[in-house]
Amino acid sequence: MxxxxxxxxxxxxxxxxxxxxxxxxxxxxxxxxxxxxxxxxxxxxxxxxxxxxxxxxxxxxxxxxxxxxxxxxxxxxxxxxxxxxxxxxxxxxxxxxxxxxxxxxxxxxxxxxxxxxxxxxxxxxxxxxxxxxxxxxxxxxxxxxxxxxxxxxxxxxxxxxxxxxxxxxxxxxxxxxxxxxxxxxxxxxxxxxxxxxxxxxxxxxxxxxxxxxxxxxxxxxxxxxxxxxxxxxxxxxxxxxxxxxxxxxxxxxxxxxxxxxxxxxxxxxxxxxxxxxxxxxxxxxxxxxxxxxxxxxxxxxxxxxxxxxxxxxxxxxxxxxxxxxxxxxxxxxxxxxxxxxxxxxxTTLLHNIDPLSPLKGNKMFNNTFDTRVRAALRYGDWKIITGDPGNGSWVPPPTSSQGTRIDPSYTKDTKNVWLFNIAKDPNEHQDLSDSMPDLVVKMLGMLDQFNKTAVPCxxxxxxxxxxxxxxxxxxxxxx
The missing domain is CATH 3.40.720.10 (Alkaline Phosphatase, subunit A)
Incomplete structure (x- = not known):
């Protein structure tokens, strides 16, 4: 082939x-x-x-x-x-x-x-x-x-x-x-x-x-x-x-x-x-x-x-x-x-909000952005991802002796929110979404505001x- x-x-x-x-x-x-x-x-x-x-x-x-x-x-x-x-x-x-x-x-x-x-x-x-x-x-x-x-x-x-x-x-x-x-x-x-x-x-x-x-x-x-x-x-x-x-x-x-x-x-x-x-x-x-x-x-x-x-x-x-x-x-x-x-x-960067990608998991909140929707936002050093971001494995080059580190969350159908401090953790190893719920809610609100300005896909x-x-x-x- x-x-x-x-x-x-x-x-x-x-x-x-x-x-x-x-x-x-x-x-x-x-x-x-x-x-x-x-x-x-x-x-x-x-x-x-x-x-x-x-x-x-x-x-x-x-x-x-x-x-x-x-x-x-x-x-x-x-x-x-x-x-x-x-x-x-x-x-x-x-x-x-x-x-x-x-x-x-x-x-x-x-x-x-x-x-x-x-x-x-x-x-x-x-x-x-x-x-x-x-x-x-x-x-x-x-x-x-x-x-x-x-x-x-x-x-x-x-x-x-x-x-x-x-x-x-x-x-x-x-x-x-x-x-x-x-x-x-x-x-x-x-x-x-x-x-x-x-x-x-x-x-x-x-x-x-x-x-x-x-x-x-x-x-x-x-x-x-x-x-x-x-x-x-x-x-x-x-x-x-x-x-x-x-x-x-x-x-x-x-x-x-x-x-x-x-x-x-x-x-x-x-x-x-x-x-x-x-x-x-x-x-x-x-x-x-x-x-x-x-x-x-x-x-x-x-x-x-x-x-x-x-x-x-x-x-x-x-x-x-x-x-x-x-x-x-x-x-x-x-x-x-x-x-x-x-x-x-x-200070803020909208990576995207994609309304046509399949929804993932369950909605976390009723009064802000729908976490099932594929989206990502950068706010200062912080980055939030929702929905299905794709496979997040760490793949070294084939010449490396290191093996691929498999994305631990990729097969978990219900997980749909991640939060990272990109300045301190540029390779996204430490998800802080559970430990910083207030920041998650704030950034979901920012996604919601962006979404209100979106034209139809x-x-x-x-x-x-x-x-x-x-x-x-x-x-x-x-x-």
């Missing part, structure tokens, strides 16, 4: 290049797909990431930084600056055949950047809907083959690679390098060319696995090779920026989109859980900022920062404003990042008109 590595180290790159003013910085945002907390060199990984390590260690490392547990929610909050409860994307991802997308009344980061006089470019994975042409961008579905750029969703199969609206075929070219090369081309031609392109998930050229022959686990070895290929591609992009004379006026942001998938080679140890879970391993993300413009290069930032904060932060750096947006949930964090003594304006059935066979063999809009 062939095992497919889904959504591993897929690179999403936004390249926003300033045209109107030499004083404005060039802004690059790189989002790595399913990149685990324990999969970058500076976190002690056996995977070698020299380019990322150098960028992070001579920039500002973000060590209290959060994303969402899965792809679409992270991308939606990056691009809109709004929690998923405010865009109807609370549940799951957007599947290829769903007539669904980030609501168009939400201006994207790219919209606001263009208003501020920037040329915007995107290379890589979109995953925010494409059933209408208004959504169009890059590689559209959530996963595809790294070499053929082909994806099957049940019996519906097609290619997924476009240059703007035009389907293109680059069969045989490995995604990480295809996208890096296109990014390099954009950098060289940034004054005359606008481009939005593609991305993908699967294999890696054999030579990138050779340094990892000591890793006996096949999935982990292949994953390690993919990370090395991604690291090289990012190194190529930064070198091109230097050659073009743009590096000294560039701010580069790097982030994962969610925790690593342990069933496909990723690892988040010592964090608890993995992709898709509300445990730290699902959403405590790898992230850093690098720029020669930073006055505090070489520092570690432990202030609370969330992926939704990038929208106001980056738009602010561009000299733009949030005028015309719906109320933002993100905060401008540039002072927090660039000034060592600055404190994050964020949208998760439509699949549409047969989406089948690529009706669209020239390519995934694309059908309405």
């Amino acid at each position: 062939t095992v497919t590595l889904k959504l591993i180290c897929v690179l999403l790159l936004f390249c926003f290049t300033a045209l109107s003013s030499a004083a404005k910085p060039n802004i690059i945002f790189i989002l790595a797909d399913d990149y685990g907390f324990n999969d970058i060199g500076y976190h002690g990984s056996e995977i070698k990431t020299p380019n990322l390590d150098k960028l992070a260690q001579t920039g500002v490392r973000l060590e209290n930084y959060y994303v969402q547990p899965i792809c679409t929610p992270t991308r939606s909050q990056l691009m809109s600056g709004r929690y998923q409860i405010h865009t109807g994307l609370q549940h799951s991802i957007i599947h290829p055949r769903q007539p669904h997308g980030l609501p168009l009344e939400n201006p994207t980061m790219a919209d606001k950047m263009r208003e501020a006089g920037y040329s915007t470019h995107m290379v890589g994975k979109w995953h925010l809907g494409f059933y209408k042409k208004e959504y169009f961008a890059s590689y559209l579905v959530g996963a595809e083959d790294y070499f053929t750029h082909y994806r099957c969703e049940e019996k519906a199969c097609g290619y997924d690679l476009r240059d703007n609206l035009q389907p293109v075929n680059y069969t045989g070219t490995y995604s990480a390098f295809l996208f890096a090369q296109r990014a390099q081309k954009i950098i060289h031609e940034h004054e005359s060319t606008k481009f939005q392109s593609v991305h993908a998930p699967l294999e890696v050229p054999e030579q990138y696995m050779k340094p990892y022959q000591h890793i006996k686990n096949t999935m982990r070895r292949k994953y390690a090779g993919m990370v090395s290929a991604m690291d090289e591609a990012i190194g190529n992009i930064t070198e091109t920026l230097k050659e073009a004379g743009m590096w000294n006026n560039t701010i580069l942001f790097f982030s994962t989109d969610n925790g690593g998938q342990v069933h496909a080679g990723g690892n988040n140890y010592p964090l608890r859980g993995w992709k898709g879970s509300l445990w730290e391993g699902g959403m405590h993300g790898v992230g850093f900022v690098h720029s020669e413009l930073l006055p505090n290069k070489g520092t570690v930032n432990t202030q609370l920062i969330h992926v939704s904060d990038w929208f106001p932060t980056i738009v602010g750096l561009a000299g733009g404003t949030p005028n015309g947006t719906l109320p933002l949930d993100g905060f401008d964090q540039w002072s927090t990042i660039s000034q060592t003594s600055s404190v994050s304006p964020r 949208v998760f439509p059935p699949e549409d047969p008109k989406s089948d690529p066979k009706y669209h020239g063999g390519y995934w694309g809009p059908w309405e």
